[in-house]
Amino acid sequence: MSTKATHPPDTPLYPIREVSRLTGVNSVTLRAWERRYGLIRPKRTPKGHRLYAQDDIARIERILQWLNRGVPVSQVVDLLDQPETVETPVPDAGDWVSQRQQLQVTIEILDLPKLEALYHQNLALYPLSVVVNELWQPVILALETKWTIQPDNLVRRTLEAFLRSQVGTRLHYANQSTRGPLILLNTMPDDPGPLWMLMAALMASEQGYRVQMLDHSLPLEDLPQAVARLHSSMVLLTSGQRESDHFIHTELPNAAEALNVPLGVCGAVARLRDSELRGGPVHTLGDDLPQAIARLRPLLRESGVL
Structure with a gap:
């Protein structure tokens, strides 16, 4: 060619x-x-x-x-020059499946040099939304499911530290080069770690938002002050857990009412609690992170930020 x-x-x-x-x-x-x-x-x-x-x-x-x-x-490459009506070939089922298996094993054996190589290799070859959808999101979900039965805090904390470093570096430079709205990202109380928040931060940064992550779950009553002092355009909370009934039914809606910017939730909690939060002041964005971040723009337009 x-x-x-x-x-x-x-x-x-x-x-x-x-x-x-x-x-x-x-x-x-x-x-x-x-x-x-x-x-x-x-x-x-x-x-x-x-x-x-x-x-x-x-x-x-x-x-x-x-x-x-x-x-x-x-x-x-073999498909690009074919007619648009060409039938979509059956994907190589072993491709993403094998990549997920390879990534999960690499994480679990704590092979950090290989993990870094896989991380950068996939981000170089595929759009971020594809990498998150097809690789990182399924692997994190599989690991968290496994950890509910057989906890492995060493692997969890090592993975969190790795992603915090990689994502943090990316955010540092991305935040300097964009003038987009600032998204304040935090985890919910029952989430055992920031894995979903880190993935959401990666997606939000890729879509042109400035991102401020908080390492520990901030009390909801402190959010108005955080929004004011950080000049945030939105608060986005993440969790891979169901969260408590009191938090979902009382604390979260009250926090949303106290803010002058939108409050959204994403991750498993958005799917598990969607019917209870729908129609209220809290915006449920779903557990598919690329789609969740795509929903921010119309939400910010409605609120007058964009």
């Missing part, structure tokens, strides 16, 4: 940062798709900077469509 761009000379061209903004695919992933798989072939300036035409952007959108259908990135 030729790697030379064939765009007409008068075609409008976009730098990689703009293409990343338009498509939601970060620049590291775009470069990996080009180098490893030849999925896209941007034009280059004399200094080597990548420039993308509109047909490149359309091609990226088709790549995302295939990935979201479960097709491994290694198989997408």
Whole structure:
């Protein structure tokens, strides 16, 4: 396959940062798709900077469509130039399944160098929403299910420390480069750790929000002061647990009423308590984290933040 761009000379061209903004695919992933798989072939300036035409952007959108259908990135190149009506191939069922198994084993044996390599490798090859949906979310759910029967605090805390470091570094630089609304993220009282909060922070940052995480569950009565002092546009609480009836029925709605910004919940608690919270002042965003973060924008528009 030729790697030379064939765009007409008068075609409008976009730098990689703009293409990343338009498509939601970060620049590291775009470069990996080009180098490893030849999925896209941007034009280059004399200094080597990548420039993308509109047909490149359309091609990226088709790549995302295939990935979201479960097709491994290694198989997408053979599908891109086929007619749009081509039947979606049956995904390689062992691809994501084997990657989940590999990731879970790597976490459980505490192989941190390999864990770091897997983390960065998948974020380079796939959009973040795909990585969270297909890999991290299922693995964290599997681990937490296992830990309810056979607790392993060493593995849990090690994984939390690893993700806190990786996500924290990403947030540090992302918060400096975006002017988006600030989301205040915190865990709920019964959640034994910040795994869901860390994943939500990763997704929110990718969608252009500034994110402030709190390491420990903040008392609900302190949220108004936290919002005011941090200039937060929204509070998002996460939990992989059901949380207590009193917290859900009384404390949480009262906290939402006391705030002048939206209060949302995501993670397993949003699914388990949806019927009880629906229609009240607390916004349930679901346990699918990419979808939950996608729901923030219309919510912030309704509240007048955007």
